[in-house]
Amino acid sequence: xxxxxxxxxxxxxxxxxxxxxxxxxxxxxxxxxxxxxxxxxxxxxxxxxxxxxxxxxxxxxxxxxxxxxxxxxxxxxxxxxxxxxxxxxxxxxxxxxxxxxxxxxxxxxxxxxxxxxxxxxxxxxxxxxxxxxxxxxxxxxxxxxxxxxxxxxxxxxxxxxxxxxxxxxxxxxxxxxxxxxxxxxxxxxxxxxxxxxxxxxxxxxxxxxxxxxxxxxxxxxx
Amino acid sequence: xxxxxxxxxxxxxxxxxxxxxxxxxxxxxxxxxxxxxxxxxxxxxxxxxxxxxxxxxxxxxxxxxxxxxxxxxxxxxxxxxxxxxxxxxxxxxxxxxxxxxxxxxxxxxxxxxxxxxxxxxxxxxxxxxxxxxxxxxxxxxxxxxxxxxxxxxxxxxxxxxxxxxxxxxxxxxxxxxxxxxxxxxxxxxxxxxxxxxxxxxxxxxxxxxxxxxxxxxxxxxxxxxxxxxxxxxxxxxxxxxxxxxxxxxxxxxxxxxxxxxxx
Numbered sequence: 001x002x003x004x005x006x007x008x009x010x011x012x013x014x015x016x017x018x019x020x021x022x023x024x025x026x027x028x029x030x031x032x033x034x035x036x037x038x039x040x041x042x043x044x045x046x047x048x049x050x051x052x053x054x055x056x057x058x059x060x061x062x063x064x065x066x067x068x069x070x071x072x073x074x075x076x077x078x079x080x081x082x083x084x085x086x087x088x089x090x091x092x093x094x095x096x097x098x099x100x101x102x103x104x105x106x107x108x109x110x111x112x113x114x115x116x117x118x119x120x121x122x123x124x125x126x127x128x129x130x131x132x133x134x135x136x137x138x139x140x141x142x143x144x145x146x147x148x149x150x151x152x153x154x155x156x157x158x159x160x161x162x163x164x165x166x167x168x169x170x171x172x173x174x175x176x177x178x179x180x181x182x183x184x185x186x187x188x189x190x191x192x193x194x195x196x197x198x199x200x201x202x203x204x205x206x207x208x209x210x211x212x213x214x215x216x217x218x219x220x221x222x
Numbered sequence: 223x224x225x226x227x228x229x230x231x232x233x234x235x236x237x238x239x240x241x242x243x244x245x246x247x248x249x250x251x252x253x254x255x256x257x258x259x260x261x262x263x264x265x266x267x268x269x270x271x272x273x274x275x276x277x278x279x280x281x282x283x284x285x286x287x288x289x290x291x292x293x294x295x296x297x298x299x300x301x302x303x304x305x306x307x308x309x310x311x312x313x314x315x316x317x318x319x320x321x322x323x324x325x326x327x328x329x330x331x332x333x334x335x336x337x338x339x340x341x342x343x344x345x346x347x348x349x350x351x352x353x354x355x356x357x358x359x360x361x362x363x364x365x366x367x368x369x370x371x372x373x374x375x376x377x378x379x380x381x382x383x384x385x386x387x388x389x390x391x392x393x394x395x396x397x398x399x400x401x402x403x404x405x406x407x408x409x410x411x412x413x414x415x416x417x418x419x420x421x422x423x424x425x426x427x428x429x430x431x432x433x434x435x436x437x438x439x440x441x442x443x444x445x446x447x448x449x450x451x452x453x454x455x456x457x458x459x460x461x462x463x464x465x466x467x468x469x470x471x472x473x474x475x476x477x478x479x480x481x482x483x484x485x
Contacts, residue, residue: 055336079336080243087240087329088249 013142016117020141023119027065029155031165031185032125032148034134035178038199038206039125042182042215045194053196055207057082057094059127061198065155066120066141074103074122091204096126100137100145108143117141121154127198127206134198153185161185179218240333241326241354251322260364266295268320270405270437270444271302271312273373273384275398275419276426279461280373280382282310283430285405285438286453287445288317297448302456304465306331309347309374310458314403315367323354323368344376348385348393356391369402375460382460405437405444412436412484423459431455431473432480439484447477 030043030052041053041063052071053063056078064071081102086094103122111117122139138146138154146152151169153161164185173181175197183193195210210218244250271284284301287294295317302312303324311327313320330350335341342350351372358368373384385393386400394400399413412433421429431447434455438446447454454477457468 051339054339076237076337079333080240083240083329083333083336084243084247084249087244087325 016111017142020111020117020119024066024121024141025156027067027155029153029157029161029186030063030065030123031161031182032063032123032136032152033165033169033173033178033182034136034150034171035173035175038175038197039127039134039136040175040178040182041123041125041196041198042179042186043194044186044190044192046191048192048212051194053194053209054079055196055205056099056124057086058091058204059129059198059206060094060096060099061125061196061207063123063125063154064120067118070118071120071122074106074118074120077106078103078124092129096124096135096137100124100139103139104143104145106143107139107141111142121158123152123154125152125198127200157187160187176218176221179215180221183215183219237337239350240330244326260361260366264290265366266290266299266317267443268299268301268314268317268403270401270403270409270434270441271314271371272401272406272409272413272430272433272437273312273371273396273399274413274417274426274430274433275382275384276421276423277419278382278423279375279459280384281426281430282312282371282373282384282458282460283434284312284456285434285444285446286448286455287443289443294445297445297451298453300456302458303328304458304467305347305372305374306335306341307464308341308377308460309344309372310460310465311351312371312402313368314371314406315369316361319358319361319366320368320370323358323370327351327354327370343378344374344383347374348372348395351385352387352391352393355387355389359390362389371400371402373460375462375464377462380462399433401433401437403444405434405441408440408444409433409437423461427457427459427468428476428480430457431476432484435477435480435484447474447481449478449481 028044033040043052054075056062062075082094118141124137126135128134136148136152138152151165168181193212193215195215197208198206266288268288273282282302286298288296288299305311305328311324367389370387376383384400385395398417401409416429435446438444454470454473457473459466
């Protein structure tokens with residue numbers, strides 16, 4: 001009979017975290033920024049079909065970086081969670097807070113119980129109703145949850161991206177200004193944009209995708 | 223959080239739709255109590271709804287009355303609903319079940335759109351609705367009949383299209399107009415002599431409302447425009463730009479004119 005080696009929990013958690021961080025660092029980053037009438041999500045994404053940004057519910061958007069199949073699984077689970085809750089109770093009862101809690105629980109469990117942790121980082125943005133403030137949450141690979149205001153960044157270079165966003169961000173930007181600020185925070189040549197906004201448009205559904213051309217047009221605007 | 227079935231399922235089955243997610247979570251309505259005769263219950267019945275094609279798209283109209291036997295149950299009921307940005311669904315029959323069916327249908331379409339990043343084809347939406355109706359069949363044998371009507375704009379053909387259904391989930395595409403509910407027969411007979419596939423948006427609206435008024439003249443369960451109370455039919459128009467729920471101030475003059483001309 002072979003005896004299992006003893007691995008101290010500190011070492012186990014550190015190894016898993018290193019593994020997950022390495023995976024995430026290979027992916028490109030995503031920035032989120034509040035502007036005067038909504039929230040902008042901007043990602044560097046050369047693919048026009050493999051999306052990282054998605055609608056979850058009327059006022060909630062999702063962005064994921066890292067391993068595609070893993071954050072896609074969480075995205076689908078998130079949409080189901082929101083749709084079931086809205087159907088069971090009322091559309092107004094679906095909130096980003098309960099959604100990110102579910103994400104955090106799931107990721108936390110996978111981090112400690114599965115053979116390998118998920119190599120993903122998530123961002124969930126929610127447009128406030130009426131005068132209520134917008135909300136943005138970052139969820140890490142181990143289920144750690146951060147509440148962000150104004151701007152947020154996830155992905156391999158999220159720390160640098162976040163610093164550059166902090167330097168350029170101010171409350172009350174217009175959408176054009178917000179796109180310029182967010183795009184300016186990405187370094188080097190960008191091969192293509194994926195972008196979406198949650199927008200106070202008076203409709204039930206507030207999520208709208210922006211094409212790479214629309215983003216370029218905003219950047220070029222004087 | 224519900225775990226996606228894809229984890230266990232493999233690629234032979236399409237990913238679970240919303241209705242299946244509900245079923246797996248034990249939240250879907252099930253009809254396993256099949257006793258007695260529901261005709262003893264006093265339930266609201268939704269009456270006449272119609273869809274009429276015109277040159278650029280399709281109109282869907284519904285009267286506002288629900289009946290309970292010989293009495294009026296609701297005067298301001300809504301029976302015509304947007305199902306997404308380019309399609310609409312209307313209901314007739316047992317109101318309580320029909321409204322729930324519409325809610326499930328709407329959620330399923332939006333769910334699919336979010337998961338796949340694209341809308342279901344118009345045929346796909348109609349087929350799915352047919353399946354929902356078929357699931358109600360045990361209830362139909364109890365006397366609780368639900369029959370919807372579906373229409374939308376199809377970008378692949380560039381036209382408005384409409385589908386009628388029967389209680390067993392049969393799905394029939396109509397190329398001119400269709401209706402369901404107690405007054406539908408009268409409305410269709412009016413439309414047979416007044417429908418013109420080349421009519422514009424304005425004439426289409428007028429013809430659609432007139433056929434509803436014609437139905438109300440003959441069918442006691444259908445209410446025409448109620449000018450005294452200010453209750454007008456619900457109207458949805460769908461064309462290449464999407465779906466519009468017409469406001470009362472647009473419908474009112476057309477409805478009042480229709481009351482003058484249809485006898």
